[in-house]
Structures are given as structure tokens and as C-alpha cells.
Amino acid sequence: MNTHRTWEFAVRAGTVLAVLGAGTALVNRITLRQLRDGDAEVTEPVTVCVPARDEADRLPDLIADLRAQQGVPRLRVLILDDDSGDDTYRAALDAIGGDHRFTLLRNDIPPPPGWTGKNAACALLATHADDLDGVADPIGPGPGGGYTPRPFESGHGSTDSEVLIFLDADVRLSPGALAVGIHELRRTGASLVCPWPAQQAETTAERLVQPLLAWSWASTLPVALGNAMPFRSMAVACGQFLVFDAAAYRSIGGHASVADRITEDLAIARELRCNGHHTALAAGGHIAATRMYRGASELDEGYRRWLWTAYGGVAGSIAVGGYAALTYWLPPLAALTGRGRVRRIGLLGYAAAVAGRLLAHSGEDGGRLTGANVVSAVAHPLSVAAYAVLSVRSHRAHRTGALVWKGRELDDNR
Secondary structure: OOHHHHHHHHHHHHHHHHHHHHHHHHHHHHHOOEOOOOOOOOOOOEEEEEEEOOOOOOHHHHHHHHHOOOOOOOEEEEEEEEOOOOOHHHHHHHHHOOOOOEEEEEEOOOOOOOOOHHHHHHHHHHHOOOOHHHOOOOOOOOHHHOEOOOOOOOOOOOOOOOEEEEEOOOEEEOOOHHHHHHHHHHHHOOOEEEEEOEEOOOOHHHHHHOHHHHHHHHOOOOHHHHHHOOOHHHOOOOOOEEEEEHHHHHHOOHHHHHOOOOOHHHHHHHHHHHOOOOEEEEEOOOOEEEOOOOHHHHHHHHHHHHHHHOOOOHHHHHHHHHHHHHHHOHHHHHHHHOOHHHHHHHHHHHHHHHHHHHHHHHHHHOOOOOHHHHHHHHOHHHHHHHHHHHHHHHHHHHHHOOOEEOOEEOOOOO
16 A cells, blocks of 8 residues: 555544544434433432532632522531632621531541542531531531531441532532532432533633633434443543432442542442442533633643543553544644545544534533534644643653642552
């Protein structure tokens, strides 16, 4: 096979893969369940757990959203200030405003050996979810005005709460978000439902990278099939908003089952599936949104923390990188530099990539696309390049033991 034919074959292969990706994104855009505020009413006990570390500027908005929730009369909210270096505790206390449904905890204990900070915080919140009766004044007086929980212990919890919801501090909720998420949990019979929040992006770096989160599964997995099948490899979850059946959560040991996993959301969904439970993903952009990272520096630090775990190690990352280069670099390169049939094939592949990106973004909330969405989709080859750089940096940081998140060093063996 001569060089020209080899080049044409590679471009053709990349274009076929891009078209398949766009087709999968189209299927998901049509079939993915869109969660919206409605008249859902939840009568069972619900506990919301919010781990917060250095979130003084974000947490108050979430607390306001939680105080405004409708349709969840038996709601309790646990917020853990996890050894913050800023005024997270005071900001949370002021935002709670004496609301009796809220309990504000403070932790100054480092994560146990073999635990990530977030997993330890989530497990601590779950441990204390049914200890509220033992706290006379959950946000009452004392040094700093709060309750410091006992040292971490795994495997605790009772059956009082029938639903456990974990929320990141940077999530914003519609008034019916919790009720809708719980209704979806019970409607599907799942042990875990993830209402995928709309991923907001404001800077150029964010717009280049953040849409890849939803696109990565929207263009590769028919979600309706993934929700229906028991295979752990088809599980999708986002730790920003997780709705658990409490009994199922406890049956696998909760976050203790994934104590050392940096991508704990995906890991716990897979753990549930391995134990015979059903997990489901739904589009939650109408009821929840988040700006995950603010600016290039925070984005770089955030992705560097976990990208090395995404595909099972260096070999997996190389394989995914090769697939991405074939599918999303070769066709646009052929469109720019090729001639005749090769150029036309390349144009088709590039157009499919842009379409897939737009369909994935639209599928997050079923909403209309903006000019910024279109520009970021057109720049998809640059997004793939940015991902490649972040992946290399993450693997390098892992190899040198330089993984840090919010001031805590991460064990490089995780």
C-alpha cells in the first residue's frame, strides 16, 4: 500500500469513527431522559451530605438553594467543613441562618491512610447522618460555633434515612431538584441515579475543556443501553450530584468501598453494579448546574489530579490518545491540506466531530446552543490537544508524586 493510499485509509477510518461518535451523540440527544422541575413530592426521609473544603465563596449559594427546595418535607442537610483554610465554616453558618434542617460539622482530622480527602469526608458525613439526635444544638455555641465530629470510623449508619444525596459545594439547584432526583431514583428502581449537571464554562480554557466531560460519554455510550445493562464498564456517574438508595449505599460499605479512588463517583457506581445493583444516568441540566473549575490554573490543577486514573494507566491513556488523534485530528488535517476525495472525506469527519460535540452539549440540558458553544465545538481538535496535554501532565505528576489538591498531597500509589 503506497503512502497516498495509507493516508486516505487513515483519514477514512478516522471519519468513520467520528460519524459513529456523532451518531451515538444523536441517539443520546433523542433518548436521554431530561429531568425537569415538576410536582414531585417525596415523603420519605432524605439526608443531603455536602463535603466542603475551602468553599467560602461557593457554599452559601448552594445553601440558599437547599433552603428553597420544594417537595421534600423530611429533608435534613449535613455540611462538613473539612479542615478549610478559609472562612468556609463562618460563611456556611451565616447562610444557614438558624434553619433547623441543617447541621454544620467541622472536621480537623486528616484523612486516614489509604483514603482520599473527599472520600473520607463523604464517609464521615454518612457516618453522622443518623447521629443528629445526639447533638443538642447542631449549629450551636462553642469554639468557632460548631460541632467537631468524633474520629473517623467506617461501617456506621442506621436505616433512618432512606435516601442519601451527595452534592458538591459548587452545584446550583432549581427549587425542585432534590424531589425530581429522588423521584427518578424510585421510578427507575435504581440504587444510584446521577442527574448530570450542566457544566458551565466562562473562560477560554474552560470552554475548550469542560464540554469534553459530557461529550466523552455522549459520543461513545448509548446511555439508555448503559442504564439497562448490568455491566460495570457501562456505568456513568458524576460526583457533583449523586442520589443513593441509602440501604444500597450502606450494603456496599458506602465510600469506604472506594476509599482510595480519586474518581470515586465512577468507582462507586461500578461497585454497586458489581454487587448486583442498578445505576442510572439522566440529564440534570434543567435542575442543576456547576462551574467545576474557574480559569486555566484551577482547571489544570483539577484535571492533573485525576486524569491519570481515567483509562487504567499509561497504556490505556495512550490507546485513547491514539484513538482521539485518528478520529479528531486526521480528518480536519486532511480537510486543510488534502485534495479531492481525501479532502472531502476529511471535511465529513470534521463536520461529524463538530456535530457530535454540539449534540453532546445540547443533551446536557436539552437547551438551545449559544455562539460560544458553536465556537468551542469548531475548536474541537484544539480541545482534544488540550486533553492530551493535561493527560501527560497528570501522568507526570503521578509518577513524580506531585499530585496535590486543595493543599493536600495525594498518595501517588492511588
